[in-house]
Amino acid sequence: MKSARLFVLTLSVGVVLHVAAHSTVVIADDSTLATHKEPVVVAVRRLTEPQYRQSIEDIFGEDIQITGRFEPERREIGLLALGSATLSLTAAGFEQYFNLSLDISRQVFSEQMRHAVMPCAPASPAEFDRVCAEQFISTYGEQLFRRPLSSAEVEARLDAAALGTEQSGDFYTGLQLALSSMLTAPEYLFRIERAEPDPENADNWRLDAWSRASRLSYLFWNTSPDKELLAAARSGELHTENGLNAQVQRLSSSPRVQDGIQAFLVDMMQIDGFDSMIKDATIYPKFNQLVADSAQQQMIRTLVDLLVVKERDYREIFTSNETFLNRPLAAVYQVPFASSEEWAPYTFPDSAERSGIFSQIGFLSLYAHPGTSSPTIRGIKLHEIFLCEHTPEPPADVDFSSVVDSSAATSRERLLDHMSNPGCIVCHQRSDPPGLALEHFDGMGQLRKYENGQLIDVNADLFGNKFVGAQGLGQFLYNDPRASSCLVRNVYAYGAARMPGSAERPYINTQIERFAENGYRVPALFSQIALTPEFFNVVIPQGAQQNTNNVASAASAQ
Amino acid sequence: MLNKTKINKALFVSVTALMLPIAAQAEWQRSYVIEWNEPAMYFAGEAGIEGPGSDCPQGVNPEQDWVDVLMRAGYTREEAEWLRNPANPTRSPTHGQNQMAFRGKDRANVYVNPTSYPDPGLYPMTGNVAEGLNLDGNTDTGFVSPSGEAGIDNTFYKTLGCWKTYRGPERLSSGAMQFNDGMRNGSWTMVIVVSGEGDDPSNDDNVMVGFYMSQDNMVKGGDGNISPHYTYRIQPHARYEGLFPARTVNGVIESREPTPVVLRDPGYTRDLELLQAQIKLEMKDDGTLRGYVGGYRPWLPVYQGWVNARGPVIESLTWVELPSVYYALRRGADYHPDGSSEENTHISYALRVDALPAFVMTPDASEVATQVISYKDQAPPLPAESGPMVGRSRIIDGLVIDPNAEYQAGPNAVILPPR
Numbered sequence: 006m007k008s009a010r011l012f013v014l015t016l017s018v019g020v021v022l023h024v025a026a027h028s029t030v031v032i033a034d035d036s037t038l039a040t041h042k043e044p045v046v047v048a049v050r051r052l053t054e055p056q057y058r059q060s061i062e063d064i065f066g067e068d069i070q071i072t073g074r075f076e077p078e079r080r081e082i083g084l085l086a087l088g089s090a091t092l093s094l095t096a097a098g099f100e101q102y103f104n105l106s107l108d109i110s111r112q113v114f115s116e117q118m119r120h121a122v123m124p125c126a127p128a129s130p131a132e133f134d135r136v137c138a139e140q141f142i143s144t145y146g147e148q149l150f151r152r153p154l155s156s157a158e159v160e161a162r163l164d165a166a167a168l169g170t171e172q173s174g175d176f177y178t179g180l181q182l183a184l185s186s187m188l189t190a191p192e193y194l195f196r197i198e199r200a201e202p203d204p205e206n207a208d209n210w211r212l213d214a215w216s217r218a219s220r221l222s223y224l225f226w227n228t229s230p231d232k233e234l235l236a237a238a239r240s241g242e243l244h245t246e247n248g249l250n251a252q253v254q255r256l257s258s259s260p261r262v263q264d265g266i267q268a269f270l271v272d273m274m275q276i277d278g279f280d281s282m283i284k285d286a287t288i289y290p291k292f293n294q295l296v297a298d299s300a301q302q303q304m305i306r307t308l309v310d311l312l313v314v315k316e317r318d319y320r321e322i323f324t325s326n327e328t329f330l331n332r333p334l335a336a337v338y339q340v341p342f343a344s345s346e347e348w349a350p351y352t353f354p355d356s357a358e359r360s361g362i363f364s365q366i367g368f369l370s371l372y373a374h375p376g377t378s379s380p381t382i383r384g385i386k387l388h389e390i391f392l393c394e395h396t397p398e399p400p401a402d403v404d405f406s407s408v409v410d411s412s413a414a415t416s417r418e419r420l421l422d423h424m425s426n427p428g429c430i431v432c433h434q435r436s437d438p439p440g441l442a443l444e445h446f447d448g449m450g451q452l453r454k455y456e457n458g459q460l461i462d463v464n465a466d467l468f469g470n471k472f473v474g475a476q477g478l479g480q481f482l483y484n485d486p487r488a489s490s491c492l493v494r495n496v497y498a499y500g501a502a503r504m505p506g507s508a509e510r511p512y513i514n515t516q517i518e519r520f521a522e523n524g525y526r527v528p529a530l531f532s533q534i535a536l537t538p539e540f541f542n543v544v545i546p547q548g549a550q551q552n553t554n555n556v557a558s559a560a561s562a563q
Numbered sequence: 564m565l566n567k568t569k570i571n572k573a574l575f576v577s578v579t580a581l582m583l584p585i586a587a588q589a590e591w592q593r594s595y596v597i598e599w600n601e602p603a604m605y606f607a608g609e610a611g612i613e614g615p616g617s618d619c620p621q622g623v624n625p626e627q628d629w630v631d632v633l634m635r636a637g638y639t640r641e642e643a644e645w646l647r648n649p650a651n652p653t654r655s656p657t658h659g660q661n662q663m664a665f666r667g668k669d670r671a672n673v674y675v676n677p678t679s680y681p682d683p684g685l686y687p688m689t690g691n692v693a694e695g696l697n698l699d700g701n702t703d704t705g706f707v708s709p710s711g712e713a714g715i716d717n718t719f720y721k722t723l724g725c726w727k728t729y730r731g732p733e734r735l736s737s738g739a740m741q742f743n744d745g746m747r748n749g750s751w752t753m754v755i756v757v758s759g760e761g762d763d764p765s766n767d768d769n770v771m772v773g774f775y776m777s778q779d780n781m782v783k784g785g786d787g788n789i790s791p792h793y794t795y796r797i798q799p800h801a802r803y804e805g806l807f808p809a810r811t812v813n814g815v816i817e818s819r820e821p822t823p824v825v826l827r828d829p830g831y832t833r834d835l836e837l838l839q840a841q842i843k844l845e846m847k848d849d850g851t852l853r854g855y856v857g858g859y860r861p862w863l864p865v866y867q868g869w870v871n872a873r874g875p876v877i878e879s880l881t882w883v884e885l886p887s888v889y890y891a892l893r894r895g896a897d898y899h900p901d902g903s904s905e906e907n908t909h910i911s912y913a914l915r916v917d918a919l920p921a922f923v924m925t926p927d928a929s930e931v932a933t934q935v936i937s938y939k940d941q942a943p944p945l946p947a948e949s950g951p952m953v954g955r956s957r958i959i960d961g962l963v964i965d966p967n968a969e970y971q972a973g974p975n976a977v978i979l980p981p982r
Contacts, residue, residue: 286785291792293785333782335794341922341931342794 044213047543048198049191050502051092053078053085055268057194059228061109064148065122069112073105082504083389084495085272090502094194106188110181119177133170133179138163142183150192151222151229152215153239162186196223198502200543212541214238217249221535224500225256227268249536257532263313266527270308273495274362275390276301278371285376289449291337292370299334300367300450306348307362312527319492319525323361323391323482326353337366337451358445358452361479363387366450373448380416380440387439391482393491396432415456417441438465442478489525490517496527496534503544512539589758589933591767595852595918596781597753598789600746600829601739603694603855603913604720604729605709612731618690619725626882629663636666636680642978661962661972663875670974674874674961677866677889685887688724693717695913696841696857698821705911716857716911719865722895723888728881733915737881742829747789749780751827753803754795754923755844755852755916756932757816764846765814771935772816772842774805774826774856775923791850791919796928799942802834803827805856806935807842816844816854826856826914831868836860838900838909844916852918859898859909866892871951874961885961 052060054075061069076098079088094102113122124144127134142162146154154162162183170179187193198216203209212220218238222230230238234252242248256262271277279301284292306329311317317325330351335342338357342349353359362368363383372386373379388394420437442465447453454461463474472481482488493516498504505513516534523529534540608616615622633643645651646659664672667679693706695717702714706721723729728738746752754777761767777795784790805824809816818841828835837858844854866889869877874885896907923932926941951958962972970976 284785286787290784290786290788291790293783295782332779332794335922336782336790336792339792341924343924343928343930345796345928 044199044201045210045546046197047200047210047212047545048090048196048502050086050089050196050198051076051078051094052194052196053089053268056223056227059226059264060149063228063231064145065109065113066118068118069109071105071109073101073108075101080275082498083273083275083393083395084498085277086269086499086502087504099189102194103185103189106185107181109188110184113184114177114181127176130176131174132176133167134176135163135167138166138176138180138183141180142166142187145184146187147235148229148232149187150190151196151219151235152192158192198543200545210543210545211244212543214241214243217243217541218252220500220541221252221256223265224269224531224535225253225265226259226261227265228261253532253535257528257535262528262531263309266313266531267305267309269496269499270312271305272499273390273492274304274308275386276304276367279367282371283375284370284449288376289447289451291451292449293333296333296337296366297370299331300365300370302331302348303329303334303365304362304367307365310350316526316528319489319520319527319530320483323363323479323488324476325361326355326357326359327351328353328359328365334366337449339452355476358475360476361482363391364443364446364475364479366446369443369446369450370448373450376448378416378444378446378448380420380437380444381433382440383443384436384438384440387478387482388436391491392485392487393494394435394487396436399429399432415459415461416444417462435467438467439478441465442472442474445474486517489520492527493517493520493530493534496530497540500534500540501542505539509539509542512537590761591759591764592931592933593757593764593846593852594921594923594932595755595757596777596789596793596795596921596923597755597916597918598747598781599734599739599743599917600753600914601734601736601743602719602729602830603717603857603915604724604731604736605690605692605694605706606730606732607690607692608730608732612735613727616690618688618692619686619730620689621686621725623725623727623730624686624883627878627884629879632884633663633666637670638666638978645979659972660875660879661964662976662978663878664960664962665972665974665976672960672962672974673884673886674870677886680884680886682890683884683887685723685883685891686725688721690724693720694855694915695720695911696843696855698839698841698857698859698911715913716897717913718895718897718910719860719912722891722910726881726883726888728883738830746829747781747783752777752779752781752795753827754797754921755918756797756923756935757809757846757852758933758935759811765811767811768819770809770811770816772805772807772809772844773932773935774803774807774824775938776800776803776827777923789919792921794922794924794928796924797926797932797938799926799938799940801939801942801945804937804939805837805840806937807840809842811846814846816842816846818842821858824856824858828868829914830865831872832864833868834864835914836864837912838898844918850920852920853916855913855915857911857913860912861908862892862896862910863908865910870961871953871958873953873958873963 057075058071061071076092076095078085079092081087081091112118123141125137125140127137139159142159143154146159146162165186166179166183168179169182170176173179191197196219198219199213200210201213203211215238218230218234222228222234233255237243237248237252243252279297282297286292307327308322310329311321311325311327312319328351329348330338330340330342331348332342340351359365369378369383372383385396388396420433420441442463444456444461445452445454445463465472465478467481470481472478490513494505494513497513497516516537519533520530523533605618606616607618608614613623629647630640630643633646634640638646646662651659664674667673667676669679671679673680691706692709693715694708695706695715697705697712697714698716700714704714704716706715706717707713708715729736731737731739734740734743754775756773756775758771759767760769775797778798779793779795781789782793802825805826807822807824808819810819821839821841823838824840826835826837827833837856837860840856840858842854842856844852846852866885869885869888878885892910896910898909898911899905899907900909924930925932926938953963956963
């Protein structure tokens with residue numbers, strides 16, 4: 006058994022290297038664009054861990070166990086989706102993907118599962134069956150690569166499968182190698198978007214149909230395109246208005262749209278980092294990892310219920326006191342948990358001062374220090390997440406000593422002292438007021454009225470906008486038009502993997518207006534954006550300006 | 564990552580909203596979870612955990628010379644040393660260790676026939692200070708409390724206070740740590756509900772206090788201590804429940820009248836059956852509850868609890884001969900129910916209780932338990948008695964018997980192997 010595994014491992018390494026040489030990723034450069042009108046790669050986005058997992062589950066079934074570590078992701082301009090377009094793979098990361106590919110392939114071709122997966126049966130399980138192998142590679146290759154495989158790509162996997170069968174004496178062991186090579190191919194691990202010449206306008210490029218299918222599928226379902234969407238790409242329907250409408254209608258009306266919108270909300274609201282959150286146990290003894298995990302889930306459940314299930318006004322995330330609790334969270338909020346279920350809906354009373362997603366312990370504890378609250382961090386994150394306003398890093402030579410002395414007075418007084426530094430006031434006068442309004446919540450998000458024996462003042466003044474406490478801050482954000490425009494820009498950027506440029510400002514403004522006209526409903530916003538030609542715009546790599554505009558419309562059919 | 568199935572279930576399946584209907588009768592309510600409880604054994608040691616003090620001038624009972632013990636029981640030195648030698652391959656639990664039981668008259672099992680063995684004695688507890696309650700209302704008898712209250716009845720402490728199992732500062736005796744660790748790690752949970760009818764919770768003549776079991780485990784925070792404010796559902800139990808008519812005086816809950824109760828014992832006995840039970844619990848400013856539950860408990864089950872925890876193991880670990888515990892409890896017993904024989908069958912006892920603020924719900928979790936009532940009629944029947952067990956092993960006469968063992972302990976066992 007051990008020797009068989011070693012054989013598969015050894016052969017797999019060779020196969021992956023061999024097949025990689027046959028990959029047909031074309032990166033556009035000046036010469037390519039100038040002399041050919043072949044499809045060019047316009048974006049490469051690494052699959053996130055949830056996308057990887059969901060894709061495998063959708064393609065091979067939910068019984069596949071995926072046990073492994075994934076490369077860390079990177080957030081750019083507030084979104085992991087934007088960071089994914091700049092990520093590559095480290096050697097260690099590839100090793101993890103490689104091990105995952107072996108493990109998944111082994112499970113797929115286990116005796117229990119192979120019959121459900123295989124589209125055909127080999128003439129003999131001990132010999133290589135080229136027809137059957139090609140059928141498997143073509144069928145699953147298209148689902149994994151999110152486009153049909155080229156003949157060279159199929160041939161490379163057939164060679165691998167034949168070699169594996171020959172050396173192992175087992176057809177399925179041979180196919181394991183072929184599948185493993187597809188699972189480690191950049192075409193699976195990365196969403197590779199291609200542009201093709203627009204047949205209706207020789208000077209324009211458009212996103213090809215397969216890339217359009219992926220863009221839609223990951224936006225709405227956060228997974229690979231299903232067979233119906235791939236068929237629509239194959240037939241060219243996705244380039245037609247009716248075809249696009251039909252697919253968007255289908256995707257957005259499926260229960261799975263919750264997965265897609267949830268993935269976006271988790272990304273935009275930065276609901277991550279709970280695994281590594283640290284709190285000083287002597288100051289916050291109730292904190293443990295169970296509380297941290299629960300706080301993360303609470304934010305997600307609250308947002309999904311409000312925005313997807315109930316399809317309420319997006320701005321209510323700043324004012325709603327409706328949420329979900331489990332037993333650990335109820336203990337931190339100091340309310341009874343009146344349910345025998347694991348989670349139950351709950352409405353905070355006014356006295357709890359909880360108003361909006363930012364007044365939940367998830368946000369409040371994530372954006373605080375291990376032993377104290379932090380009005381500055383909370384304010385910076387409020388601006389960044391909800392208003393798309395980013396704060397520069399502080400200068401390297403700032404003296405933080407008066408701010409970090411948590412035994413003295415209240416945070417407000419410590420920060421006022423800090424702001425006397427003219428180099429600091431520029432940012433702090435913007436970042437601190439919203440955070441100071443949240444000072445009734447300690448570094449773990451627990452309600453308090455006093456700090457170091459002094460009554461905490463939660464009045465805030467943000468450039469003349471005055472509000473009090475979390476409820477006042479929530480109302481301020483509810484009324485601030487920057488919040489809804491931030492969301493619209495983020496939905497576009499999340500789906501297209503790039504922030505809209507200045508030339509697209511009129512388009513974004515139109516979307517913001519339509520978002521408001523539709524009652525600020527997020528699911529409707531997703532469909533609204535996906536149905537616009539601009540959603541499929543491509544940015545042609547540098548050097549191609551002589552052939553086309555920098556941002557080219559792809560929806561020639563509309 | 565997050566479990567989407569669970570999220571969907573919570574979102575789409577109708578669940579009971581956390582609306583909190585409050586029953587109308589009680590004007591005020593407090594509720595707690597017991598995070599620590601142990602026999603109230605006042606510690607007057609000068610240092611350390613087991614050292615001597617005014618209560619136990621000689622410290623704790625020292626470790627026995629078990630070879631000497633066995634020789635006094637009639638074994639030859641060679642036999643005794645053979646049985647006590649850990650290197651002896653036949654000194655298996657079923658042979659060597661179990662043989663420790665058979666040292667009574669005619670090699671009777673001293674655990675189930677302790678009177679077949681002369682009283683080895685325990686170190687006497689000589690102090691006059693003890694924790695607990697004045698159970699009989701007589702201030703001329705009993706101990707003086709650490710705060711100077713006279714008439715404290717706690718003969719259990721007087722009897723076993725110098726046994727290393729019970730001796731030590733609060734939370735540090737080996738017995739207290741063993742059983743409270745089990746409780747805090749999920750073996751059982753007891754909650755307390757206090758409800759009153761007056762306007763001032765600190766001074767209310769009509770208070771009821773309920774002790775209930777809960778199926779919800781306590782949860783530890785990052786500092787390793789039990790976290791307050793968790794929610795616990797009352798688990799109706801056919802045996803473990805205590806309802807105390809009480810009053811509050813300056814924030815201290817005191818019994819209005821004694822009552823019989825059975826609580827979950829933090830010890831091998833499991834049943835803490837108390838006659839004439841009373842409470843004295845202080846509702847502290849930090850929200851915690853601390854004090855005593857006292858009463859007269861039957862002493863024989865206490866002894867049997869130790870026997871059923873495997874007599875030889877208990878003797879080895881706690882350094883006393885179990886018959887001495889039997890004799891001491893019987894000698895110290897100071898109460899018998901009216902109408903029973905004149906022999907005292909019960910011993911005055913106090914349990915020290917530390918409880919944290921918690922939310923206690925009715926059994927269906929639909930509302931906060933504001934009324935102190937009995938839930939016994941909702942309890943499933945108690946499981947049939949299966950005899951004492953330790954882990955998966957059945958205890959017979961204080962011993963774990965392996966019927967397949969080559970050598971068996973017993974009155975007629977051949978101790979030394981053939982040469």
